[in-house]
Amino acid sequence: MLRKIRTILAAVMFVLITLLFLDFTGTLHHWLSWCAKIQFLPAVMALNVVVVAAFLIITLICGRTYCSIICPMGVFQDILARLNRKKNKYSYSKEVRWLRYPVLVVFIIAGVAGIGSIFQLLAPYSSYGRIATMIFQPVWKMGNNILAELAERADSYAFYSVDTWMRSMPVFVIAAVTLVVIFILAWRGGRTYCNTICPVGTILSFFARFSWLKIRFDEDKCKNCSLCSKNCKASCIDFKTHSIDYTRCVVCGNCIDSCKFGALKYTAAGPSKKTNKANDANPINTSKRSFLLATALVTTAALAQKKKEKLMDGGLAELEDKVAPERQTPLTPPGSLSFQNLATRCTGCQLCVSECPNQVLRPSSDLMHLMQPTMSYEHGYCRPECTRCSEVCPAGAIQKVDKEEKTAIQIGHAVWIKKNCVPITDGVECGNCARHCPSGAIEMVPLDENDEESPMVPAINEAACIGCGACEYVCPARPFSAIYVEGHEVHKKI
Known part of the structure; x- marks a missing residue:
């Protein structure tokens, strides 16, 4: 029984x-x-x-x-x-x-x-x-x-x-x-x-x-x-x-x-003996043959590396993959309070990574913080209405926040890279970053105010930016975005 x-x-x-x-x-x-x-x-x-x-x-x-x-x-x-x-x-x-x-x-x-x-x-x-x-x-x-x-079908x-x-x-x-x-x-x-x-x-x-x-x-x-x-x-x-x-x-x-x-x-009744006189059993033999047999169980997971076509403003198109920028400070999810709080309390269970619907969270490759979640925006951005990672974290590394509270948490700020911006490199109009910014922190301004034909480029209000990454995700520049989010070690309220 x-x-x-x-x-x-x-x-x-x-x-x-x-x-x-x-x-x-x-x-x-x-x-x-x-x-x-x-x-x-x-x-x-x-x-x-x-x-x-x-x-x-x-x-x-x-x-x-x-x-x-x-x-x-x-x-x-x-x-x-x-x-x-x-x-x-x-x-x-x-x-x-x-x-x-x-x-x-x-x-x-x-x-x-x-x-x-x-x-x-x-x-x-x-x-x-x-x-x-x-x-x-x-x-x-x-x-x-x-x-x-x-x-x-x-x-x-x-x-x-x-x-x-x-x-x-x-x-x-x-x-x-x-x-x-x-x-x-x-x-x-x-x-x-x-x-x-x-x-x-x-x-x-x-x-x-x-x-x-x-x-x-x-x-x-x-x-x-x-x-x-x-x-x-x-x-x-x-x-x-x-x-x-x-x-x-x-x-x-x-x-x-x-x-x-x-x-x-x-x-609960009766004492148990404490003696232990039996001979040692044979040690466990972890042989190479068993290793090869077990390896077969995980080979199918390698198929997950295949990339799918991405849906952009103009419809389906084959685009060059984006490359993650080198951020001076890693981005951590809203509710984690700070990089140090996440590093101290996170158990690296990957539950927040598996639950993230926007493909933003992934395990860190940094040796000291290996397997802890970090954020990057090549596959999506952190939608202001999504609070799923804070709802599932069991260790308190990401504290629960509601939708209204999340929109006021600044996890980082956007940074413009002039040399990558397509209005300058390709001479075309863009404005994707400004159109998709949920907090209205980006507006398009002339690169040269004195030139009527000057290309329109983004101007960022860092005080209003929450670091959601919508601008970085939709930026058409490849392989490096012309605008990316730099993290804050300690999150701020705006």
Whole structure:
């Protein structure tokens, strides 16, 4: 019964949070954003004392049920482990202390020192978020586009085509490598990642050893058949000494379900032995053959690099791709307050990136802030009426803002580059930037006031500019826009 309840709850949570990452329509986050906000590390970063305290109390009562039900990376490992159809495939092994606790120390130091790339690389929720956003979502969109094409041929508009593109090659590679490593570890050893690398699992293990409810042996009924050890994904059951390492047990219930003699029960009664005398099991073999096999799972995501035609003022046209300008200060989303606040509190889960409907957010390639969101306007601009990223951020790195508040937040200001402007380079009229500026911060003025035939060029009112990037996005100059947005380290109110 324990295993069935755990499996149902885990399946529901995993489907909901995966749909949250896959959703590109903007409809699901209104109902499912809570799935991200109850994740352990985002709750810590958001200073959500209620959620953190609740999980610690639950762990003290029930053990590490968070890892087996709530954490998407934990459930994802279970799914990958089930792909290996071999029965009785696990065995008891001792805790890998030399790796487990140093990883936790490095994780804490990276978080305190603000080394976001290391912090996010080790965070389990962030790791799954990268996989879902960089690999699963492009494949999901491609499937949608196939359905949209079929529906169009049938004169139906039940689906619409969406753009798929590579937001960040470095982060895609990190996500792909993470998927390969998780696949190998789960295929060969079940919950190896949870109990050797995951810092959240290590933190909760300190509380799990004192949990009130535990899976316990009834030694009178035990026949030493070893089925419990062979079905334990955490490799924490030593059937020879009738002992369980509760710091690694995720209360999955597999051992109880596999025991034919009723020797294991999830109960608060009876002491558990502390001895641990079994021989070490064979170490996990992450072979090259397994690596190549796992790599096949992510090759299809490379198709997401294909660019689509862009809709501009004159209709559909093949245009040279824009190149992102070199901004002195990165652009961060409205609600992030400042570059430093985002860098300090962001877990790099990619949820805001996956939810951005305007193709503005993408993972940063900066080494110190790798995988944290940054803004660029080659594929769209930050629409003043859109507040989706602030609604889904679970860590408080992007605080929730309403539409009226967003229009008064200045995340940067537009800068004109004379040498790129088409009225000067090509001698044609333009004015795209002024026509599309939602805050009225740009007007067209003569380049030379004393010349009646002087070309009209943009003049920018920096005090009124909110940095939305509409001007940069619609600028026809290629490959570099004649107008771009320079970020502000601290956001301003106008």
